[in-house]
Amino acid sequence: MNDDDEPKTLSVPEAGLRYFDLGRDASYGAARRGEIPTVRIGRTVRVPVVAIEQMLADAGKKKPAA
Numbered sequence: 346m347n348d349d350d351e352p353k354t355l356s357v358p359e360a361g362l363r364y365f366d367l368g369r370d371a372s373y374g375a376a377r378r379g380e381i382p383t384v385r386i387g388r389t390v391r392v393p394v395v396a397i398e399q400m401l402a403d404a405g406k407k408k409p410a411a
Contacts, residue, residue: 353394357383360392364401 355363360381361372375381382396 351394354384354391355394355397357381357390357392360397364397 357376358369358372361367361369361375365372365375365381367375372381376383376390376392381392382400383390383392385391
């Protein structure tokens with residue numbers, strides 16, 4: 346599968362399961378707390394793949410002092 350075939354967004358439960366091995370309720374809880382990045386389109390909540398992969402790539406990096 347090439348990059349064009351990959352989905353650009355995932356459902357909240359799918360993203361939670363794929364990236365964090367979370368169940369449905371835990372995934373929605375993490376999204377509500379802002380721990381999983383989301384975008385809202387009307388009533389639909391989706392997780393942008395680029396945002397979640399960037400969040401994971403940045404995890405553990407030191408933030409510069411303010």
